[in-house]
Structures are given as C-alpha cells and as structure tokens.
Amino acid sequence: MFLQQxxxxxxxxxxxxxxxxxxxxxxxxxxFSNWAHGEVAMLGAYVALLFTASLQLPFIAAxxxxxxxxxIISFLNERLAYRRIRENKAPTMxxxxxxxxxxxxxxxxxxLLFGAKFQKFPPIMPVSSISxxxxxxxxxxxxxxxxxxxxLIVLEIxxxxxxxxxGIRAIASNTATAGLLGxxxxxxxxxVFAIAGALAGMAGVLLGLKYNVYPTMGNIGLKAFxxxxxxxxxxxxxAIVGAIVIGxxxxxxxxxxxxxxxxxxxxxxxxxxxxxxxxGLMGVSVEEKA
Amino acid sequence: MLKINNLxxxxxxxxxxxxxxxxxxxxxxxxxLGSNGAGKSTLLNCIxxxxxxxxxxxxFLGNLxxxxxxxxxxxxxxxxxxxxxxxxxxxxxxxxxxxxxxxNDPKGIKEDLDRxxxxxxxxxxxxxxxxxxxxxxEQQMLAISRGIMARPKLMLLDEPSxxxxxxxxxxIFEIIKEINKAGTAIMIVEQNAFxxxxxxxxxxxxxVGLIEKTGTREEILCDDSLSKAYLGE
Ligand SMILES: Nc1ncnc2c1ncn2[C@@H]1O[C@H](COP(=O)(O)OP(=O)(O)OP(=O)(O)O)[C@@H](O)[C@H]1O
Ligand SMILES: [Mg+2]
Numbered sequence: 095m096f097l098q099q100x101x102x103x104x105x106x107x108x109x110x111x112x113x114x115x116x117x118x119x120x121x122x123x124x125x126f127s128n129w130a131h132g133e134v135a136m137l138g139a140y141v142a143l144l145f146t147a148s149l150q151l152p153f154i155a156a157x158x159x160x161x162x163x164x165x166i167i168s169f170l171n172e173r174l175a176y177r178r179i180r181e182n183k184a185p186t187m188x189x190x191x192x193x194x195x196x197x198x199x200x201x202x203x204x205x206l207l208f209g210a211k212f213q214k215f216p217p218i219m220p221v222s223s224i225s226x227x228x229x230x231x232x233x234x235x236x237x238x239x240x241x242x243x244x245x246l247i248v249l250e251i252x253x254x255x256x257x258x259x260x261g262i263r264a265i266a267s268n269t270a271t272a273g274l275l276g277x278x279x280x281x282x283x284x285x286v287f288a289i290a291g292a293l294a295g296m297a298g299v300l301l302g303l304k305y306n307v308y309p310t311m312g313n314i315g316l317k318a319f320x321x322x323x324x325x326x327x328x329x330x331x332x333a334i335v336g337a338i339v340i341g342x343x344x345x346x347x348x349x350x351x352x353x354x355x356x357x358x359x360x361x362x363x364x365x366x367x368x369x370x371x372x373x374g375l376m377g378v379s380v381e382e383k384a
Numbered sequence: 385m386l387k388i389n390n391l392x393x394x395x396x397x398x399x400x401x402x403x404x405x406x407x408x409x410x411x412x413x414x415x416x417l418g419s420n421g422a423g424k425s426t427l428l429n430c431i432x433x434x435x436x437x438x439x440x441x442x443x444f445l446g447n448l449x450x451x452x453x454x455x456x457x458x459x460x461x462x463x464x465x466x467x468x469x470x471x472x473x474x475x476x477x478x479x480x481x482x483x484x485x486x487x488n489d490p491k492g493i494k495e496d497l498d499r500x501x502x503x504x505x506x507x508x509x510x511x512x513x514x515x516x517x518x519x520x521x522e523q524q525m526l527a528i529s530r531g532i533m534a535r536p537k538l539m540l541l542d543e544p545s546x547x548x549x550x551x552x553x554x555x556i557f558e559i560i561k562e563i564n565k566a567g568t569a570i571m572i573v574e575q576n577a578f579x580x581x582x583x584x585x586x587x588x589x590x591x592v593g594l595i596e597k598t599g600t601r602e603e604i605l606c607d608d609s610l611s612k613a614y615l616g617e
C-alpha cells in the first residue's frame with residue numbers, strides 16, 4: 095500500500111515537475127509568472143485527444159503531435175503577446191496580466207470548442223497494474239514516472255552542460271549583457287518557450303491519461319507555481335524537487351488522512367518552507383555588488 | 385578602424401549626444417574623458433547598438449555597425465560595460481565562456497582562457513565561484529577578461545576604475561596596456577582623467593554631448609580645458 099502510494103505520488107509529482115520546470119525556466123528569464131502555462135498543458139492534451147480519439151491515429155503519434163502543438167502554442171504566446179509587451183519596455187506586471195488574459199481565453203475557448211465534459215483517452219495499456227510480490231503498482235504511474243524522469247534529466251543536462259544552456263543561464267543572470275556578448279536573446283526566449291511548451295504538453299497528455307481531459311485541467315498550473323515557489327522561484331532544479339515533494343505529500347495526505355486536507359497541508363508546507371528559507375528550498379541568493 | 389561621424393542620441397526629449405565625431409585607429413588607445421552625464425556611456429552604447437542614434441553614422445572596419453547589439457561582437461568589437469555587469473549567478477569560468485559564446489574554435493578558446501588566467505591569476509583560483517561572490521576589483525578583472533574571450537580587434541571600456549582602490553586601478557590599467565600591446569585597440573571612457581591619460585595615445589574631452597577638445601596625450605595634459613571639464617569653470 096505505502097509503496098504503491100509512493101509511486102503514485104512521485105508520478106503525480108513528475109507531472110507537476112514537467113509543468114513547473116518550464117514555468118521556472120520562463121520565470122528565470124523574464125521574471126514573470128506565466129499563468130497561461132497550465133493552459134498550454136491542457137491544449138496539448140486536447141490536441142493529442144483529437145488526433146487519437148477522433149482521427150484514430152496511434153496513441154504515440156497523437157501524443158507527439160499534442161506535445162508539438164503545445165510547443166507551438168507556447169512559442170506563439172511569446173511571439174504574439176509577450177514579445178510586444180517586452181519591446182514596449184512595459185513593467186513585468188503587464189506580462190503577468192497578459193498571461194492571465196491568455197489563460198482565460200484558452201479556458202473559455204476550449205469550453206466552446208470541446209464542451210465542458212470530461213473526456214477520456216482510449217485505453218492504451220493492456221493491463222492497468224502489475225504486481226511485484228505483494229505490491230501492486232499502476233502501469234500508467236510507472237510510464238509517467240519514466241517519461242517525466244527522462245524529459246527532466248535531458249532538460250537538466252541541456253541547461254547545465256551545453257552551450258545553449260549556458261546562453262539561457264547568462265540571459266537569466268543579466269539579459270542586457272548577454273546581448274552585448276552576442277546572444278540573440280529574442281531567439282533564445284522563443285526557443286525556451288517552445289521547450290517549456292513541449293514539457294507542458296507532455297504533462298497534459300500524461301495527466302489526461304491518468305485522469306481526464308477537460309477545459310479547466312490547466313488549473314494544475316497553480317500546483318506547478320507552488321512547486322516553483324517551494325523550490326526557489328526561477329530555479330529549475332528547485333521546481334522539480336518542489337513538484338515531487340508536493341505530489342507525494344498530496345497523495346499521502348489523500349491516502350492516509352483525507353483528500354479534503356490535501357490542499358490545506360500543501361499550502362501549510364509551502365508557508366513553513368518560506369518562513370524557514372524565504373528564497374525557497376534551492377533558491378540561490380547571490381547579491382549584486384555595486 | 386572606428387569612424388564616428390556627427391553622432392546624435394537622445395533619451396525621449398533629452399539630448400545626450402549632439403554631434404560627436406571621433407576616430408580610433410588600429411593599435412591605438414583612445415580615451416574619452418568627461419564628467420558625470422557628459423554622454424560617455426551613451427557614446428559606447430551607440431557603438432555597440434544598445435542605444436540607437438538619432439543621427440550620424442558609426443563605421444567599424446569599413447562597415448556600418450550592425451543594427452542589433454548581439455551582432456556587434458561578431459564584427460570584432462567588444463563592449464565592457466559600466467558597472468562591470470558580470471553574470472552574478474554564473475561561475476567565473478562560465479562568465480568567461482559566455483565571452484566566447486559566438487566562437488567555435490575550442491583550441492583558441494582554451495588558449496585565451498590560459499591567457500586570461502595568466503593576466504589575472506586570481507580568476508583561475510576562483511574559477512568555480514559565483515561571479516557575484518567576487519570583490520569589486522575581481523569583478524572588474526572578470527569583466528575585462530570576459531571581453532578578451534571574444535578575441536576583439538577593438539575593446540570599449542566604460543569606467544574600469546569605477547569604485548576601486550588606487551592599487552587595483554593601477555593593476556587594471558597595467559593589464560589594459562598589455563591587452564593593447566597584444567594587438568587590440570582600446571577605447572576607454574573615464575572620469576579618472578589622469579589615470580586614463582597615463583595610458584592613452586590620444587584623448588577626446590566630452591562635455592554635455594559635444595567634443596570640446598581633442599589631441600594627443602601631451603596636448604590634452606597641457607590644456608586647461610581638462611580642468612574646465614571637471615571643475616566646471
Ligand atoms: N536610460 C536613460 N534614460 C534617460 N536618460 C538617460 C539614460 N541614460 C542616460 N541618460 C541621460 O543622458 C545623459 C548622458 O548620460 P551618460 O550615461 O551617457 O553619461 P556618462 O558620461 O556616462 O556619465 P557617468 O560618468 O555618470 O557614467 C545624462 O543626462 C543622463 O541623464
Ligand atoms: Mg557612464
């Protein structure tokens with residue numbers, strides 16, 4: 095029972111982490127909360143659903159199209175909305191408000207387009223759980239875990255070990271100087287939004303598989319936000335750790351106490367962490383020297 | 385190699401440059417002197433396309449400077465900005481590597497890293513520390529070194545002496561001389577006029593957006609417009 099819950103919790107955390115890491119990446123570059131990020135996940139799930147349920151494509155193909163679709167939508171958000179605001183040198187608050195607007199447009203748009211009802215992916219697994227000794231583990235949970243782990247490890251390697259990652263970290267630290275040294279910041283922003291979108295799309299599809307697809311499923315972005323604050327705003331690694339802690343806590347509280355207490359305890363945990371370490375679990379504090 | 389002709393720049397309605405013309409030749413150290421608000425940083429920002437001039441032209445090696453700031457460093461011109469602007473959340477080593485961002489010659493990059501470490505052994509010792517944890521003087525060394533990593537033909541330096549103790553300033557100016565000897569032309573903008581005049585070949589005095597005086601080092605040193613520009617007589 096406990097092990098099964100733990101796997102379930104980590105897999106839920108993995109889904110949160112896919113959203114939270116992209117959210118943290120965007121925050122680290124542009125300093126604003128991209129409230130439309132959860133909706134990108136939702137749209138990715140709908141695109142995949144459309145291709146597999148209505149157009150009868152194999153699930154894998156539909157999932158890849160869903161992930162690609164989410165990447166494009168995220169890229170377009172930056173290209174058509176956020177970039178203009180940035181170029182007008184408006185305060186970052188405006189970016190956040192634009193993101194809230196986009197989030198509402200996407201939610202209501204999909205309500206109109208797809209209806210408010212819960213939809214399901216056609217079953218993709220022949221069995222729903224496997225037993226190892228006396229422990230039953232959900233196959234979907236294991237799949238989710240594997241996909242999230244691979245995606246996040248690749249992301250981590252790209253950010254810490256590649257030249258592209260060095261460019262991202264440079265922009266996050268000092269955008270103007272990164273430009274002076276030859277980094278095309280607009281191009282990098284576009285790429286980062288596409289990557290974050292793809293990760294969100296992945297989360298959307300996995301979430302849809304585990305539960306349902308519906309227009310407000312993007313509210314899960316709030317969980318990713320909490321995970322990100324928990325881990326240290328702007329820190330991708332922190333967001334991943336925060337997401338897993340929150341996923342496991344939620345599942346354990348629901349399983350052993352009551353699902354009504356789930357959000358209460360998650361927020362209590364967040365507040366405690368912020369009281370002890372205001373920069374979050376893994377937030378770095380490097381002061382600027384004049 | 386750098387030719388600036390009748391450059392004007394403004395922020396909103398406020399004119400910061402009102403027709404500046406100047407030149408930097410191969411191998412030279414040229415100083416631009418002036419007090420607070422003279423327009424020195426604006427001038428450098430125009431050269432590196434961070435600020436768009438309202439009038440006039442800037443040519444580097446016979447071509448107009450590119451429209452976007454990120455295309456400028458590729459032409460062989462690097463700007464070491466005012467206040468150092470190092471990447472505080474990156475390690476010293478990563479700061480240096482960002483300086484070489486557009487280069488694709490691992491061997492050359494390695495050579496330049498060694499060269500920088502020889503110029504500033506302190507940076508080698510602190511290779512894995514965050515840039516933000518360096519002292520002010522070390523940060524200035526890092527900012528200059530990061531510029532060297534771009535292998536520039538011309539280096540623009542904005543007030544490298546800012547906020548540093550005299551002994552560190554001397555050390556940094558020695559290094560600037562060495563960088564120049566190794567073949568990089570230097571354009572240095574300073575409030576610390578006497579320090580800048582100790583290493584330059586020629587100088588310009590900028591006074592509220594206009595070049596008030598230009599000449600060789602000796603001519604400027606003997607001229608009283610220098611004290612005027614500073615003391616406001
Ligand atoms: N971003 C900006 N927005 C508005 N005005 C500006 C801006 N930057 C500079 N200015 C104005 O332009 C003029 C020239 O400023 P600039 O920074 O070029 O001077 P400076 O010679 O570098 O001075 P300092 O020695 O203090 O660095 C000043 O009057 C300044 O107030
Ligand atoms: Mg200045």
